[in-house]
Amino acid sequence: MIIEAINLELSYDKKKAIIQNTSFAIKKRDFIFISGTSGSGKSTILNSLYGDIKPLAGQLMVKNIDMENIKQSQLMNLRKDMGIVFQDYKLIKEKTVEENIMLPLQINGYTEELCDSQATKLLEHVRLGQARYAYPDQLSGGEQQRVSVARALAHNPSIILADEPTGNLDDYSASVIWNLLKGANQQLDITVIVVTHRIPVNFNINFRHFNIDEGKLYENY
Amino acid sequence: MKIISRYLSFVIPLSAMLLSYTMYLTLYKVVENYKNSIINDYAIVVVSQETVEEKAIDKLDIGMRSFKLLDKDIIIENLKEGLNENSVKLLNKELPNFYQLKLIDYPSSKTLETIKRKLKTVSAIIEVEVFAKDHNQQYFMFLMLYDIINIFFFVIVLFSFLTLLKHIKIWFYENENRIYIMQLHGASLLYCSKPIITTALLSAIYSSIIAIIAIWYILNNLSIFISDELLNYNYIKVEFNSDYFSIFVLSFLISIVTVLMVIIKQKYEK
Numbered sequence: 001m002i003i004e005a006i007n008l009e010l011s012y013d014k015k016k017a018i019i020q021n022t023s024f025a026i027k028k029r030d031f032i033f034i035s036g037t038s039g040s041g042k043s044t045i046l047n048s049l050y051g052d053i054k055p056l057a058g059q060l061m062v063k064n065i066d067m068e069n070i071k072q073s074q075l076m077n078l079r080k081d082m083g084i085v086f087q088d089y090k091l092i093k094e095k096t097v098e099e100n101i102m103l104p105l106q107i108n109g110y111t112e113e114l115c116d117s118q119a120t121k122l123l124e125h126v127r128l129g130q131a132r133y134a135y136p137d138q139l140s141g142g143e144q145q146r147v148s149v150a151r152a153l154a155h156n157p158s159i160i161l162a163d164e165p166t167g168n169l170d171d172y173s174a175s176v177i178w179n180l181l182k183g184a185n186q187q188l189d190i191t192v193i194v195v196t197h198r199i200p201v202n203f204n205i206n207f208r209h210f211n212i213d214e215g216k217l218y219e220n221y
Numbered sequence: 222m223k224i225i226s227r228y229l230s231f232v233i234p235l236s237a238m239l240l241s242y243t244m245y246l247t248l249y250k251v252v253e254n255y256k257n258s259i260i261n262d263y264a265i266v267v268v269s270q271e272t273v274e275e276k277a278i279d280k281l282d283i284g285m286r287s288f289k290l291l292d293k294d295i296i297i298e299n300l301k302e303g304l305n306e307n308s309v310k311l312l313n314k315e316l317p318n319f320y321q322l323k324l325i326d327y328p329s330s331k332t333l334e335t336i337k338r339k340l341k342t343v344s345a346i347i348e349v350e351v352f353a354k355d356h357n358q359q360y361f362m363f364l365m366l367y368d369i370i371n372i373f374f375f376v377i378v379l380f381s382f383l384t385l386l387k388h389i390k391i392w393f394y395e396n397e398n399r400i401y402i403m404q405l406h407g408a409s410l411l412y413c414s415k416p417i418i419t420t421a422l423l424s425a426i427y428s429s430i431i432a433i434i435a436i437w438y439i440l441n442n443l444s445i446f447i448s449d450e451l452l453n454y455n456y457i458k459v460e461f462n463s464d465y466f467s468i469f470v471l472s473f474l475i476s477i478v479t480v481l482m483v484i485i486k487q488k489y490e491k
Contacts, residue, residue, distance in 0.1 A: 050405065076404075076407045076408070076409055077407065078407070079404075079405060079406060079407035080406070080407030081407075082407075084405050084406070090402050090405070091402075092398075092399050092402055092403075094399065103402075103403065103406055104406045104407070107403065107406050107407050107408045107412065108407070151406075
């Protein structure tokens with residue numbers, strides 16, 4: 001299992017648990033959708049997976065690391081093996097598209113040549129070769145999200161976490177993003193976990209769907 | 222433009238601090254030179270009935286530079302006015318030995334007391350005159366000068382340090398979002414702080430160069446800054462040879478320590 005939760009409880013203020021007594025297991029190469037109503041705790045689960053919040057109770061293991069007792073250095077290493085996509089893209093606006101894509105590569109210590117060649121490959125992959133030296137503010141929302149996905153794919157991580165990746169996009173841009181995430185899962189064997197309130201129709205790969213109801217995560221079969 | 226203002230916010234306080242450091246060094250050296258110049262004129266007078274060997278004084282470990290018997294004839298020459306021949310003869314017979322004791326360093330009032338006490342332990346010595354009143358007046362002036370220099374330097378360092386600290390905090394505040402995104406991708410805080418560390422290091426080099434050029438200019442154009450009257454005194458002329466290195470070290474230390482302090486604070490705040 002790449003991720004395993006047993007009786008997990010999550011909370012932001014360490015008082016009232018948003019996620020209660022939840023257990024789930026995610027295998028390598030799974031494509032997971034987590035859905036639920038607004039404020040149900042979808043993003044809270046995702047935040048706990050990249051260590052932004054610690055479990056209030058129960059156990060959460062990510063790549064065999066106990067997220068409750070994770071050390072700062074372990075967390076940094078874990079994040080180096082993750083790609084994260086947000087609804088608001090979280091691109092660095094002072095950096096060009098190319099520099100944003102290179103960011104995880106540089107953090108992982110890739111050489112300049114490798115960063116450059118990988119960025120070129122990814123820019124072609126997300127069809128943004130012409131925007132290489134543009135700044136995020138000069139791109140549309142769909143293009144910015146493609147940059148964000150390219151950045152998440154750059155260092156070939158084991159896990160991609162996506163929080164409402166198509167929440168701000170039109171249908172065409174959304175379908176491009178879904179195709180990119182599908183490709184990452186199918187061609188690169190990356191485990192993809194997507195939090196969304198809108199599961200795409202005609203999603204023609206095998207996926208697992210979890211739904212949050214009253215603080216608990218249930219799998220829909 | 223943003224980068225230039227970031228560099229200026231480092232270079233200006235650092236240069237101010239380094240220039241105040243050079244002023245501190247200059248004043249310190251002038252005072253030291255002055256102390257060395259007046260130590261040549263300062264002497265303790267030791268009076269004894271018997272002959273005192275230089276070795277006996279040297280053993281006392283009082284920082285002796287020279288110990289010389291004063292010529293009796295010269296002393297009598299100064300005293301004989303108004304005396305008859307018999308009195309002069311008697312004076313010549315009864316006059317004790319007067320020695321002039323010179324020291325290596327200019328002593329503090331406390332050291333002077335210790336020297337006097339040690340000299341009196343030599344049985345042949347019957348009197349020691351240290352001219353304490355004159356000495357203490359001059360020594361008090363030195364102490365006051367040192368204190369003023371130290372306070373001035375401390376205040377400038379403190380202000381420069383606080384200014385740097387504020388600029389670094391502002392940088393972290395401005396880059397909060399960028400740091401958060403980088404940390405999401407596994408970057409350490411130190412890695413995220415690379416731009417500000419680079420700025421601090423380069424600013425340390427630029428500030429040192431500015432300070433060294435300023436010193437070089439002042440030393441080569443002393444007449445612009447100091448009155449002609451003062452220029453005649455040798456103790457005004459100071460040299461900075463090995464101090465250029467200390468300027469570099471101080472500049473690097475202050476900038477790096479300040480950046481690291483803010484990084485550590487940021488780390489523990491999170």
